[in-house]
Amino acid sequence: MEKQFLCGVCNQPEKQCKCIKYCALCQSDYGLRLTEDGQFYCNDCREACDYKTQDTA
């Protein structure tokens, strides 16, 4: 059974999350995706920190 990544604020999967989102590191809103720790990160920060999204984990 695949582990579901859940938003740390609303506890919903990425698709259902309605939170106001921004990157947890740089506050950007570009290319945000949920990662395993329940926070959203922008494209650049995910690449820099090697964070995985649900579909790449």
Ligand SMILES: [Zn+2]
């Ligand atoms: Zn949420």
Ligand SMILES: [Zn+2]
């Ligand atoms: Zn960022």
